[in-house]
Amino acid sequence: MEKKGELTSTQIIIIVLAIVGFGLVAIALFLVDFGGYTEKDICKLSVLSRATATNVAGMAGAGIPLKCRTEKICLSESFFGGCDEQFAGEENIVHVRLSGSSSNKARQIMEISANAMYDCWTMMGEGRLDLFKDNIYGATDATCVVCSRVAIDKSVGADVYDLVNVDNYMKNTQVPGSQYTYLQTFTDRSVVAYAIPLNDSSTSSYKNATLSGNQFYDVAYVFSQIKSSTVVNTLKSMAVIGGTAGAATFMTPILGSVAKKMILTPAGLVVTGVAAAGAAGYGTYRAIESQKAAAGYCGKYASGGTQKDDGCSVVQAVPYTFRDVNAVCGAIQGEL
Amino acid sequence: MRSKKADLLNNVLTTIIAVIGLAIIFFAAWKLYSVYVSQDEKNAQTIANVIEARVNALGDYQTGNVVIRGLPDWFIGGWGKNDAPRPDACYLKSCICVCKGTVTAADVKDNTGAAARYCNAKGYCRFFDLDDASAEGGMEAYVPSTPGIYVVGKPDTQMSVIKFGKTSNLVEIVIKKWIDSGDGSKNVKLELSQ
Numbered sequence: 001m002e003k004k005g006e007l008t009s010t011q012i013i014i015i016v017l018a019i020v021g022f023g024l025v026a027i028a029l030f031l032v033d034f035g036g037y038t039e040k041d042i043c044k045l046s047v048l049s050r051a052t053a054t055n056v057a058g059m060a061g062a063g064i065p066l067k068c069r070t071e072k073i074c075l076s077e078s079f080f081g082g083c084d085e086q087f088a089g090e091e092n093i094v095h096v097r098l099s100g101s102s103s104n105k106a107r108q109i110m111e112i113s114a115n116a117m118y119d120c121w122t123m124m125g126e127g128r129l130d131l132f133k134d135n136i137y138g139a140t141d142a143t144c145v146v147c148s149r150v151a152i153d154k155s156v157g158a159d160v161y162d163l164v165n166v167d168n169y170m171k172n173t174q175v176p177g178s179q180y181t182y183l184q185t186f187t188d189r190s191v192v193a194y195a196i197p198l199n200d201s202s203t204s205s206y207k208n209a210t211l212s213g214n215q216f217y218d219v220a221y222v223f224s225q226i227k228s229s230t231v232v233n234t235l236k237s238m239a240v241i242g243g244t245a246g247a248a249t250f251m252t253p254i255l256g257s258v259a260k261k262m263i264l265t266p267a268g269l270v271v272t273g274v275a276a277a278g279a280a281g282y283g284t285y286r287a288i289e290s291q292k293a294a295a296g297y298c299g300k301y302a303s304g305g306t307q308k309d310d311g312c313s314v315v316q317a318v319p320y321t322f323r324d325v326n327a328v329c330g331a332i333q334g335e336l
Numbered sequence: 337m338r339s340k341k342a343d344l345l346n347n348v349l350t351t352i353i354a355v356i357g358l359a360i361i362f363f364a365a366w367k368l369y370s371v372y373v374s375q376d377e378k379n380a381q382t383i384a385n386v387i388e389a390r391v392n393a394l395g396d397y398q399t400g401n402v403v404i405r406g407l408p409d410w411f412i413g414g415w416g417k418n419d420a421p422r423p424d425a426c427y428l429k430s431c432i433c434v435c436k437g438t439v440t441a442a443d444v445k446d447n448t449g450a451a452a453r454y455c456n457a458k459g460y461c462r463f464f465d466l467d468d469a470s471a472e473g474g475m476e477a478y479v480p481s482t483p484g485i486y487v488v489g490k491p492d493t494q495m496s497v498i499k500f501g502k503t504s505n506l507v508e509i510v511i512k513k514w515i516d517s518g519d520g521s522k523n524v525k526l527e528l529s530q
Binding site for chain 1: 346529
């Protein structure tokens with residue numbers, strides 16, 4: 001005999017299905033909200049949409065907004081919070097706790113930094129897509145996207161900083177899920193060592209710069225793109241001289257610290273030593289010293305349609321100060 | 337005949353499912369909105385949040401700085417609690433707002449209320465428990481129609497702005513907090529770095 005108020009099998013099935021269904025939807029939405037993949041996917045999708053817009057519809061791709069938001073990563077030794085000096089008031093900060101010995105902490109910093117550079121490069125189409133179609137050909141200013149900012153909390157000591165060498169890490173470490181190192185991935189797979197650095201005229205003066213001002217490690221991974229045959233030729237020549245290059249791709253240890261302006265001005269090989277001019281604290285000093293490498297591509301864009309659609313794209317680590325970033329970028333797109 | 341308990345159970349279940357369903361729909365709608373909302377508006381909100389956090393983190397007589405992205409055709413306005421006209425969103429408090437619009441030097445000089453109107457139309461305001469808030473920089477020079485001495489900005493005009501102009505590059509804003517030794521008023525001032 002059926003009891004009063006007893007659940008029927010149909011009701012139980014409906015309840016179970018409803019709970020499972022809502023659970024699946026909730027998980028999907030939760031991933032949309034917090035999954036790093038989805039933010040990057042949205043960005044990548046907008047990059048592809050913009051790059052292919054001209055080819056498909058004959059319209060200006062610049063009308064399609066880049067849905068790329070700067071990823072903010074805080075590396076600290078504490079369980080909660082950190083990087084208040086760099087990220088005060090900002091949202092969507094990813095906190096990563098550094099643990100273990102100093103060398104282990106340094107390895108984590110290098111891993112996250114290398115991945116930030118790699119993610120930026122792949123997200124932006126590895127430099128082969130014309131993302132800023134409205135830019136005037138031959139213009140001296142690059143247009144940029146700040147892909148991510150990696151900040152280190154003040155609790156992390158100098159003993160850890162001194163062990164950080166992102167360039168070496170990228171030379172010796174394989175990209176997760178790949179058989180190639182970061183260096184090989186950024187070039188043509190056959191490159192196993194960096195080029196011998198060209199005469200870095202500003203490095204010495206940079207080292208002697210007063211260590212004052214911004215004391216906090218806050219490095220931006222900036223993708224910049226410029227259209228200029230002069231720049232293309234300059235960088236191709238430089239890549240040949242340096243040897244850390246295959247085809248039109250290159251990875252050079254000179255661009256990061258010294259030649260920010262060089263890649264952005266048609267004057268080409270004039271090394272302006274922008275970094276030397278800015279006063280920097282220990283954090284930013286280490287940021288530059290440990291990350292001189294920049295990955296780039298010069299040549300015709302895959303998404304281009306005209307003879308002049310060639311240019312250069314570079315991703316590099318830049319201290320997150322307005323002077324340093326503006327030295328690289330004439331304009332910035334995306335959400336900071 | 338069905339029992340009342342069974343009916344109640346069915347109703348409760350239906351209601352719960354409906355509420356959860358609506359919550360999910362609203363959440364999904366909010367997610368879609370956040371994906372497609374204007375990037376400038378998001379950046380403006382971020383600027384307002386960052387400035388608020390930095391101002392609140394500073395003690396009296398302290399100076400700090402903040403790096404933000406310039407928003408073409410947006411500006412930062414500062415109003416003290418006694419300044420007028422002021423954005424409606426400021427109520428009776430000192431506030432700093434990030435607003436969309438093109439304020440001219442003449443607007444500031446003549447205190448036309450243009451900045452407040454722009455902020456009322458589209459702006460993000462943050463309040464402070466201070467007597468005065470001001471923002472200065474990036475404004476073009478005021479060209480008077482007749483010779484004379486003109487002051488563009490506070491205290492004469494009761495309003496002040498930082499104008500981004502057309503730049504979308506990074507800009508640095510220096511934030512100064514102090515207590516006036518004369519009247520004891522608490523102030524904050526935002527200045528655009530050159």
